[in-house]
Amino acid sequence: MHPDCKAICEYILSSKEIDTVKYSKHMRSFGEGACHLYADSVHASNGCVLFIAKTLGEKFLWVIEKEAGADSSEFEGRVMTVAGRNVRKAPLSHANAVVIRRWFPFARPTAFGREGVSIGLGDRLGIAGPGHLRIIRKTKARPVLAQQSIRELNLTNRTYEDVLDSATWAVFQEGYHLGFGADGDHLKTAAEVKQALDLEFSMITLDCSEKIDNRVATMTKSQIAAAYWALPKELRDELEPLYLDKGFQVGGQELFFDSTTLREIVLIYSKAMDFIRHIYFDVVKPYNREIDFEVSIDETMTPTTPEAHYFVAAELQRHGIVASSMAPRFCGEFQKAIDYIGDIAQFKREFILHSAIADQFGYRLSIHSGSDKFSVYPIIGEITGGRVHVKTAGTNWLEALKVIASKKPALFREIYAFALEHFAEATVYYHVTTDLGKAPDATVMPDTDLKKVLQQADGRQVLHITYGLVLTAKNPDGSYRFRDTIYKALDVEEEAYADTLFLHIQKHLLKLGMEVFRA
Numbered sequence: 001m002h003p004d005c006k007a008i009c010e011y012i013l014s015s016k017e018i019d020t021v022k023y024s025k026h027m028r029s030f031g032e033g034a035c036h037l038y039a040d041s042v043h044a045s046n047g048c049v050l051f052i053a054k055t056l057g058e059k060f061l062w063v064i065e066k067e068a069g070a071d072s073s074e075f076e077g078r079v080m081t082v083a084g085r086n087v088r089k090a091p092l093s094h095a096n097a098v099v100i101r102r103w104f105p106f107a108r109p110t111a112f113g114r115e116g117v118s119i120g121l122g123d124r125l126g127i128a129g130p131g132h133l134r135i136i137r138k139t140k141a142r143p144v145l146a147q148q149s150i151r152e153l154n155l156t157n158r159t160y161e162d163v164l165d166s167a168t169w170a171v172f173q174e175g176y177h178l179g180f181g182a183d184g185d186h187l188k189t190a191a192e193v194k195q196a197l198d199l200e201f202s203m204i205t206l207d208c209s210e211k212i213d214n215r216v217a218t219m220t221k222s223q224i225a226a227a228y229w230a231l232p233k234e235l236r237d238e239l240e241p242l243y244l245d246k247g248f249q250v251g252g253q254e255l256f257f258d259s260t261t262l263r264e265i266v267l268i269y270s271k272a273m274d275f276i277r278h279i280y281f282d283v284v285k286p287y288n289r290e291i292d293f294e295v296s297i298d299e300t301m302t303p304t305t306p307e308a309h310y311f312v313a314a315e316l317q318r319h320g321i322v323a324s325s326m327a328p329r330f331c332g333e334f335q336k337a338i339d340y341i342g343d344i345a346q347f348k349r350e351f352i353l354h355s356a357i358a359d360q361f362g363y364r365l366s367i368h369s370g371s372d373k374f375s376v377y378p379i380i381g382e383i384t385g386g387r388v389h390v391k392t393a394g395t396n397w398l399e400a401l402k403v404i405a406s407k408k409p410a411l412f413r414e415i416y417a418f419a420l421e422h423f424a425e426a427t428v429y430y431h432v433t434t435d436l437g438k439a440p441d442a443t444v445m446p447d448t449d450l451k452k453v454l455q456q457a458d459g460r461q462v463l464h465i466t467y468g469l470v471l472t473a474k475n476p477d478g479s480y481r482f483r484d485t486i487y488k489a490l491d492v493e494e495e496a497y498a499d500t501l502f503l504h505i506q507k508h509l510l511k512l513g514m515e516v517f518r519a
């Protein structure tokens with residue numbers, strides 16, 4: 001064992017009240033500085049003391065069998081002896097994360113329900129957790145740390161096991177005991193939903209986009225009428241007495257369903273409603289535990305009208321489906337990595353109505369592609385009164401690149417050149433209106449200006465949506481072209497990365513109107 005690690009173990013063994021051991025810094029170095037203890041990671045369970053330390057550049061979980069009869073053999077890893085005690089040096093592996101979740105309930109995902117502010121912090125690299133938690137714990141927001149869509153998993157070659165394990169290690173390292181969520185984001189099939197729930201994910205975001213029939217937008221009135229009459233008679237007979245020529249009061253306004261409105265909505269959403277019912281009753285309910293069920297109708301070609309939102313909400317309620325949140329598509333554009341595009345006054349007018357519908361039916365609105373939408377955050381915070389879920393993802397990838405731009409400029413230049421070259425391939429997955437002609441030319445910039453690429457909308461989007469191509473690019477010999485170097489650089493700069501995330505997510509929360517506590 002490295003003498004510095006021995007020094008940490010001896011120090012931990014000599015501390016009487018480990019729960020009160022507090023340091024001003026997140027990492028504390030020992031001996032010659034080859035070993036660093038994550039100060040908030042010290043925990044006790046089953047007669048053992050556990051903590052995370054970085055030894056010669058690599059993080060391990062250390063498990064000291066402190067009390068008589070203590071047994072750490074559930075963990076995989078090599079056993080050594082310090083001061084007559086068994087000490088296990090355990091890798092941060094999936095098997096060990098499973099044991100941590102068994103020993104420590106706070107390391108398991110938890111559902112957040114229909115109240116309060118929660119924030120999705122989709123972490124494409126799996127190393128943003130500590131920075132996210134350091135700001136989250138200073139607010140009343142609850143973090144959905146493990147949040148990835150199947151699209152993101154496929155683009156980064158990651159698994160849900162890995163996504164959840166990263167969150168587990170982050171809460172353990174940071175000593176965050178207030179609960180985190182795990183969101184199987186944008187799931188489109190029963191098999192995907194089961195995959196996430198089998199791993200004890202606490203939230204399902206059911207993406208109904210493939211069941212929403214947008215053809216109506218391009219049909220004539222008579223085509224719409226013909227398509228409507230072709231629907232099963234039982235369906236029409238069921239819905240018409242409920243909605244046809246009826247008005248519903250929401251937020252001081254009336255939503256009226258004349259025949260045109262009802263026909264269009266039924267044609268657009270009836271398959272989606274069947275799909276939601278199937279997934280909820282046949283897949284989600286049988287797990288018989290608290291699960292946040294989010295209905296996502298946002299990835300469509302046209303904004304969700306208030307009438308359509310009301311119809312979906314009323315149908316969910318009629319069928320006994322309890323959604324914790326719903327993501328309509330709002331007017332304007334929520335493109336990745338940049339601020340809101342659109343008429344802010346119109347957004348506010350319509351958002352008031354969407355929010356009133358959500359309030360009336362008891363769920364929270366969910367704001368997708370919520371990263372960096374600073375101009376509408378104050379409206380979202382004010383109108384929802386702090387009952388909202390906001391999803392961010394990928395903005396932490398850009399913060400990672402910001403760190404790389406300042407610490408490893410040559411690497412940043414290579415990544416940016418690659419991203420520009422492969423940008424078109426990435427637009428298959430994401431809708432953006434990037435103008436490559438406006439993206440900054442890094443070749444003429446001094447190193448000290450490279451961060452400006454990340455301050456310009458087109459440059460941000462180029463780097464944002466190409467994350468999968470960058471992270472999976474290979475050299476001719478089969479090794480990763482950037483992936484390992486990116487992880488290495490961010491590992492060395494982990495405190496700088498945590499600091500930049502702290503500030504960036506703090507900005508999001510402040511714009512939402514949240515209080516950030518000082519202590």
Ligand SMILES: O=C(O)[C@@H](O)[C@@H](O)[C@H](O)C(=O)CO
Nearest residue numbers: 149151368369370391392393
């Ligand atoms: O990129 C993805 O696939 C996801 O992160 C998003 O679509 C996600 O639902 C989101 O909106 C996060 O901002």
